[in-house]
Amino acid sequence: MKPFFALLILTAVSITTRAMDADGKYRIIAFGAHPDDCEIQAGGTAAMWAAKGHKVKFVSVTNGDIGHWREAGGPLAKRRYAEVQEAAKILGIQTDVLDIHDGELLPTLEARKLLTQKIREWNADLVLGPRPNDYHPDHRYTGILVQDAAYMVTVPFFCPDIPHLTNNPVFMYYPDRFQKPNPFKPDVVVATDSVIEKRLDALDAMPSQFYEGGANGHIGLVPTEPEKKKARARQVRDGFARRYENQADRFRKDLEQWYGADRGAKVKYAEGFEICEYGAQPNKEQLAKMFPFHKD
Amino acid sequence: MKPFFALLILTAVSITTRAMDADGKYRIIAFGAHPDDCEIQAGGTAAMWAAKGHKVKFVSVTNGDIGHWREAGGPLAKRRYAEVQEAAKILGIQTDVLDIHDGELLPTLEARKLLTQKIREWNADLVLGPRPNDYHPDHRYTGILVQDAAYMVTVPFFCPDIPHLTNNPVFMYYPDRFQKPNPFKPDVVVATDSVIEKRLDALDAMPSQFYEGGANGHIGLVPTEPEKKKARARQVRDGFARRYENQADRFRKDLEQWYGADRGAKVKYAEGFEICEYGAQPNKEQLAKMFPFHKD
């Protein structure tokens, strides 16, 4: 198969960003390893896209069935499914969970085909996912699977039962803190101040992971007295707020570039995304159209 | 197993570059993911080696059976097999295709053994392959498989049915444009001006991929009028010529180092290769012997 950059010359297929839908709306699909990863990483931007009529779908590649210190298996998978449905309602998006055991994801051909099918069915313009370097093996293998699908979605006779995409989507990564072999560097940043309460509400809708502490939680996190319950809820919500604040600080220069020095300096909560080298390669103008929030 | 650099001390086996054959000829084997990748990446250098009597073999790790927008499966695999045979005849080399589905390559033990067998059967001095970061999953996994074979070819009781190599070959990568986690950096460059027509002829011999556009092509690329057919053929050929020109520009400094400032500045078409850290590590002099074109 010819190296990617030859395509420009040899075919008539656009390999940069596809045109929007006829209705001028983008279609975004985000993959996370567990039923909470997309919500944490892209919940704010998702809510903002949704508010403008763009179509967003979150897909958890595993069912999250070991993501708790006391519960596990199918009952937990069902609980987490209900939680992401609730979060999706709050954010104004759709959501889906694949039936793969949490902690057991591998970059198999079967999983590659499942992701390819999801991207095609959603007719995506933009695909989000984790980088293949992150602390959890499921995160890393989700990253690899998204990469492995990045070109195959355009190949007609890979998964021939589902129409291929004639325009390759843009693929982008969520931020992480890992430095090796190379650190995350955002290609676009989004101020999520306008939806911060909504996106925190969405996280509140997933108590199994946050209020109760998920796989590394313990009974001490789940008080019974109303006072302490309230305090715990506040602690979790504040923790996430602080996280997005820290992210704004970390991406401050990028915020100032995208929003102008003044506005950028004042952004309180931010999300950022890095272009994956596999998939369509948008220029800055195209990015600005896909993330149409900087002039709001 | 002892770390590689201990071998120098502990054994009598040469771990740098092996001596040439008794006849002073090198044996080169190049792996590509699909029946066209070796031809694109190393066709010029291969033709130049062949012209000097060195032995070159191209191996496509998959059979390329989804590499077209209208054809697929065994019939396409057979067509592409015939195309690479034709190209090989033009280049003066041998070629082989493994029976693995296109788009479905994984770094399995079975595939690792197949590559090990091919390298040993060819009694290779030099092995070429893609880096494990490239836009197509088959390219990446071909890169990983070549790495995974890079030391095992010397281990007598891995694949004990085929005599192991007592000298570890040099392993080198083809160029690509990807920057993360680190960009391609050529350790040797080759001016292919003298064989440019022959190497373009070889690519012309693979119409399924180039003239017709491969997996991302479409009916519009396949005109019926003679005029337009000619124009399309020219467009494809020019596209590739431009590619190797761009590559010469990209590697200009290296060309000037290898060919001297004057000659290097005038090279029009170039190929380049980067040493893989796994396998024998040739010094510049040894590289110059393996790529004996700079004094031509």
Add this chain to the structure above:
Amino acid sequence: MKPFFALLILTAVSITTRAMDADGKYRIIAFGAHPDDCEIQAGGTAAMWAAKGHKVKFVSVTNGDIGHWREAGGPLAKRRYAEVQEAAKILGIQTDVLDIHDGELLPTLEARKLLTQKIREWNADLVLGPRPNDYHPDHRYTGILVQDAAYMVTVPFFCPDIPHLTNNPVFMYYPDRFQKPNPFKPDVVVATDSVIEKRLDALDAMPSQFYEGGANGHIGLVPTEPEKKKARARQVRDGFARRYENQADRFRKDLEQWYGADRGAKVKYAEGFEICEYGAQPNKEQLAKMFPFHKD
């Protein structure tokens, strides 16, 4: 599953270094691909820990059954098992070998679970392993498997039959010489001068790999005359001594930082370790406690 750095906020679980045992002793487990890799990479530090009463275990992930030029299979696996037992006795540690074929390690779920079980059973504070870039595929996949276990050891319902670790261990890499995608950089260095004879004795106890030359050896390395036998033994031992000397030179600056300029300048034999970004992230003070050798 929430990104790792959120854990600090959301749970009460310590994610940095765990407290020592009640007895003030650390528990260290080191993984190597073959029955000699841990001994080469960490034998000196292991002997020093053991001398202070800390508990060290070496685990070879494959059974080393193709690591010789003349012997192979189960008989070799048994010989190598006996060799690492002998080396462990010399170093004052424990050792274990998994029944996986040498040269055939893959990052499967089964292997990930085996490593998780070993780490948990040892109740480890510190886990050592190779980086995922090294010349031998078994080394690389051992590195990946250690990474893949790095968070899962803390998840209660992954391998629910073995109690999870409530404190995530620190994970560290052995040194290697590979530069891409990024070179090894030690976060801690250890002068092993005080145990150099013992650690070389431990390597002498593995003649299948060193005296006889392992997979790349040959009959010429195994003389029959007593004089030559002695010379060969000396050659091997000197080779390793030189290796640790070279390592001291390579890590000289780090040695001077950790031991002070004076002492650091005089260190003759050194080992070094780099923190893996997955797992607990110790600060320098915590490292100094885990490697309590710098004030000796």
Add this chain to the structure above:
Amino acid sequence: MKPFFALLILTAVSITTRAMDADGKYRIIAFGAHPDDCEIQAGGTAAMWAAKGHKVKFVSVTNGDIGHWREAGGPLAKRRYAEVQEAAKILGIQTDVLDIHDGELLPTLEARKLLTQKIREWNADLVLGPRPNDYHPDHRYTGILVQDAAYMVTVPFFCPDIPHLTNNPVFMYYPDRFQKPNPFKPDVVVATDSVIEKRLDALDAMPSQFYEGGANGHIGLVPTEPEKKKARARQVRDGFARRYENQADRFRKDLEQWYGADRGAKVKYAEGFEICEYGAQPNKEQLAKMFPFHKD
């Protein structure tokens, strides 16, 4: 898990045949290895069920992409998909094809889950499939996969994302001619005389397999002259008619039992099914209700 016959005692779940739908209609799902196997084996009975308002779905477990002597791959898969859709229209049923390569089916966990999902989504009362002994490996492994799903469809936390069946369906086999280890023996037979033209029409709608001869066909089967084309079509249709006649003769005694001596003796075309020992075990009365054709 307790042996199956203990369930009667220990639980309140019916393990024989489930009650019909509220609307008195049965839901039948039939699995075949390739896009033509269900149509050959159960097309007549399916048409008769459909005519009475029962719901029938055919599922091909592979996409049939090597089932032709000249075509293959995705283009053939798409052609065959269209053929079974056409056949389904004629028979009055629904149909589905899984994206698994023809000739490459294995009894994997992924495939077991796919079949479980299909059975549950169809809310099946009756599941049909091949015996695990047949001449084609895909047939045998389809048989094994159906068996492997036969109990799991009732287990709530197997594939927890799809509601389990609270009544275990009946599982039945298609006829084959193989004698070892034990021959096919029909537990119910159906006279398909009333739908013979329709069921032959359905087979005519699959020219890739029958008119053109499928994997073992050849160019000689595909005449160009109208006369010969007609003759070939007639030959194929007659061949199938004869097949169902032979089957009526082979099952004559059973026909006489089910239809009475008189009517049974006159049945010209028949289909038959054998109860799989795994799944609900209907008695004769229950079978008569599920195959409500004997009094027509």
Add this chain to the structure above:
Amino acid sequence: MKPFFALLILTAVSITTRAMDADGKYRIIAFGAHPDDCEIQAGGTAAMWAAKGHKVKFVSVTNGDIGHWREAGGPLAKRRYAEVQEAAKILGIQTDVLDIHDGELLPTLEARKLLTQKIREWNADLVLGPRPNDYHPDHRYTGILVQDAAYMVTVPFFCPDIPHLTNNPVFMYYPDRFQKPNPFKPDVVVATDSVIEKRLDALDAMPSQFYEGGANGHIGLVPTEPEKKKARARQVRDGFARRYENQADRFRKDLEQWYGADRGAKVKYAEGFEICEYGAQPNKEQLAKMFPFHKD
């Protein structure tokens, strides 16, 4: 490898039944698919062996983590582990559970090695397991795995890290009701009247499976009123008692052969076992020694 019956001639290894231990005690290991299968199938005979000082171990090949209608995952696996430990205490035996997901067992090489290791570690004279035809896929694949280990336990360099058995154990099957391809036929039967209360107590110790109904149970089986609770417990216990009564009736002729007409006619509760053709083939006298209950 030479066909099994050649071994008699060619080697000095006994291939029939091994001599007892020096202490005259047999060592029996029983495999079940889930944490309750061994207890149901062989609990009575196990208790009788244990009472005579023979050593019995039950091994569940999966962890049973989907065997309940309301609970699942690791928490259920832990509950079931505790239940089989409790049952083992009552029966006077040992027990073990492998960490493989319930409903997901496949006859892999990894699982074959695990069973081989268990049989060798127990130094077994007799191995029990299900036939490879049963209603649950985990049962069938447990049967296949036991068969796959049946000869390999004697091969020194299969799993070379664990000493092989120099005498091949006898392998026997539990009863089931399935007729195809051939029905279960007991080669030995055991009256368990003397331990019936103890063996029912052992089953009572597994409420997750029986009292609560396991995977096919429902809330209606778990009453809250003390009266109904008692009634439910009695119903479960009576159900099992009836099961072993039915089994005695089914094996009546065999009971009369083994116990004499008089005693055999009066046996109320029975277990039976069929010799697997793979493994040592005991004659009747040897069986009588291994099942030393018929003269009690």
Add this chain to the structure above:
Amino acid sequence: MKPFFALLILTAVSITTRAMDADGKYRIIAFGAHPDDCEIQAGGTAAMWAAKGHKVKFVSVTNGDIGHWREAGGPLAKRRYAEVQEAAKILGIQTDVLDIHDGELLPTLEARKLLTQKIREWNADLVLGPRPNDYHPDHRYTGILVQDAAYMVTVPFFCPDIPHLTNNPVFMYYPDRFQKPNPFKPDVVVATDSVIEKRLDALDAMPSQFYEGGANGHIGLVPTEPEKKKARARQVRDGFARRYENQADRFRKDLEQWYGADRGAKVKYAEGFEICEYGAQPNKEQLAKMFPFHKD
């Protein structure tokens, strides 16, 4: 794919036995699990075919690398490879060994393709293999793999890189003693009296398995005194002679049918083969032509 017996009607491909070669010679390929199984099971008939100019090839599906009590791994694989080459020379046939670990064969797709390729490359009229029920897992899985290839060898686009067979070969099984689910029943028997010394010589050429006792042997079988060595050699040879005598007795009735009562009663050494139901189904006359020994 249409059931096999439909092929007669629908295609022009012969599905019974193929015509002989132009030279009137048959091409036979025999598969065994280990380097000795074909020699034991079909060595006599092979020698008789070879003597008449028919072409015979033996293929060992595993490399036999654990088939000894003292040796193993690659060195043993090489020894056994040399042994079967020696045996093949004696018998006048060709032989081949696949590089798959002894004791680790599974019915994978990769192995299915390897067997398909071997059958096609040999252009076989007749394929021999073990039944899928035998005492050694490698034997069983060899049986399954031969079955899995039995139809696929005729499908053009399965392994499209090797020309398919236009006539399906006959597939036959070797004898074994196992009764369940059904016993071996010879469809053809061959008196091997005329080649008994030669076929015993061939077995003598494999001392690793027979003289030394293979996996179940021991040091006591390998005497050092010349007298005892001779006695041991005689014991092994006599053992095999007795085996073929027993086989003649077991197949006596068949021998009398095939050779006439008189001659049949006198046959001393016999081999027998059973037709596999998958593959071409020869009638008795066709069998007599393929096994042209009964009139000798």
